[in-house]
Amino acid sequence: MIAPVAAFDRMGEENAFAVLARATALASAGRDIINLGIGQPDFKTPQHVVEAAVKALRDGHHGYTYANGIVEVREAVCRRTRDMTGQEVSPDRVMITPGGKPAMYAAIMMLGEPGAEILYPDPGFPIYRSMIDFTGAKAIPVPLREDNDFAFSAEETLSLITDRTKLLILNSPSNPTGGVTPRAEIEKLVHGLAAWPDLAILSDEIYDVMTYDGEKHVSLLEFPDIRDRLIVLNGWSKTWAMTGWRLGWSIWPDGLYDGVRKLAVNSWSCVNAPAQWAGVAAIDGPQDQVHEMLAAFDRRRKLVAELANGLDNVTCRTPKGAFYAFPNIKATGWRSKPLAKALLEDAGVALIGGPDFGGYGEGYMRVSCASSDDSIRAAFERIGTFLADNR
Numbered sequence: 607m608i609a610p611v612a613a614f615d616r617m618g619e620e621n622a623f624a625v626l627a628r629a630t631a632l633a634s635a636g637r638d639i640i641n642l643g644i645g646q647p648d649f650k651t652p653q654h655v656v657e658a659a660v661k662a663l664r665d666g667h668h669g670y671t672y673a674n675g676i677v678e679v680r681e682a683v684c685r686r687t688r689d690m691t692g693q694e695v696s697p698d699r700v701m702i703t704p705g706g707k708p709a710m711y712a713a714i715m716m717l718g719e720p721g722a723e724i725l726y727p728d729p730g731f732p733i734y735r736s737m738i739d740f741t742g743a744k745a746i747p748v749p750l751r752e753d754n755d756f757a758f759s760a761e762e763t764l765s766l767i768t769d770r771t772k773l774l775i776l777n778s779p780s781n782p783t784g785g786v787t788p789r790a791e792i793e794k795l796v797h798g799l800a801a802w803p804d805l806a807i808l809s810d811e812i813y814d815v816m817t818y819d820g821e822k823h824v825s826l827l828e829f830p831d832i833r834d835r836l837i838v839l840n841g842w843s844k845t846w847a848m849t850g851w852r853l854g855w856s857i858w859p860d861g862l863y864d865g866v867r868k869l870a871v872n873s874w875s876c877v878n879a880p881a882q883w884a885g886v887a888a889i890d891g892p893q894d895q896v897h898e899m900l901a902a903f904d905r906r907r908k909l910v911a912e913l914a915n916g917l918d919n920v921t922c923r924t925p926k927g928a929f930y931a932f933p934n935i936k937a938t939g940w941r942s943k944p945l946a947k948a949l950l951e952d953a954g955v956a957l958i959g960g961p962d963f964g965g966y967g968e969g970y971m972r973v974s975c976a977s978s979d980d981s982i983r984a985a986f987e988r989i990g991t992f993l994a995d996n997r
């Protein structure tokens with residue numbers, strides 16, 4: 607049988623898509639499934655953003671655009687970056703990609719090779735690890751520990767850097783834990799990075815607006831000393847509920863920008879034009895729905911933590927960011943993946959087992975808070991009954 611080259615055997619997956627497929631198949635077969643597995647807002651894209659895409663099509667924006675994106679959307683990104691972080695960024699350093707994912711793909715492809723080491727958060731977004739393995743670089747997990755509120759520890763992160771480390775991947779607020787790394791810790795980390803001037807940093811800030819309890823997102827852009835080796839990944843998927851549009855942005859240092867632009871030319875050419883115009887409207891238009899969504903996620907993350915803590919042998923920190931909770935199920939006697947499978951097949955609740963986000967995720971489950979309050983309540987009722995019946 608024909609087969610791809612060996613490197614493809616090293617490439618991983620995002621199990622959330624497999625869980626979504628299975629949950630959808632069960633639902634189509636007539637089962638009543640509550641999906642707390644998928645990492646996407648349960649909101650629709652704001653209407654004025656949809657209208658902007660329709661208008662772009664009507665106005666004839668049907669052709670290729672610049673590989674790095676239309677000037678208007680890159681300038682909009684710069685305005686938002688200024689508003690959010692106080693930092694000036696040139697539109698010539700902004701890259702528009704089909705979703706945020708291609709930026710991590712590009713960064714890891716540009717810096718990973720056999721002999722190199724790349725540090726990535728564990729538990730963390732699974733594509734980091736998958737792409738590192740694909741390049742043949744050595745993947746070194748940076749543990750995000752529950753007793754540290756799932757934040758990065760500057761000391762532990764710095765202790766893992768060697769002269770072979772080419773890239774450090776950071777993500778705060780975090781998928782899958784909802785952890786937010788505090789400013790003091792980021793400052794300490796950046797201070798320590800001065801000793802490693804050849805190390806690039808990829809800061810995945812796709813959940814930047816999603817912080818709660820007065821917790822404030824800190825962008826790595828705020829630290830001029832690392833600007834010349836910093837990649838910041840962001841996008842429209844989460845903030846404006848646009849996962850299916852495939853629209854993301856990233857900000858690149860001089861040395862790497864041409865590489866990602868070339869990768870675009872060699873693969874996706876450019877993001878579809880109407881989506882880019884929608885991206886301008888999302889950034890520049892009214893933010894009412896974003897605020898409404900954040901209020902819902904804020905309420906639901908507390909609800910999820912309360913309901914999870916109400917289960918026998920389960921504990922759950924109230925997440926400080928993103929829209930995920932990461933309850934600890936170690937005392938139930940279950941391992942995470944068998945529990946996720948049993949909950950889906952037997953109780954009709956889709957969750958993701960912690961190990962799908964790395965080895966340090968064993969003993970945890972990722973719960974998405976992007977579902978209605980009622981379905982969250984119903985899901986936890988089912989989970990409670992299931993755990994009581996299957997000790």
Ligand code: PLP
Pocket residue numbers: 645704705706707708731777780781810812841842843849853854
């Ligand atoms: N980074 C993190 C931490 C994510 O959780 C996700 C999506 O789940 C992405 C990046 C990718 O987002 P996109 O759908 O824009 O490619």
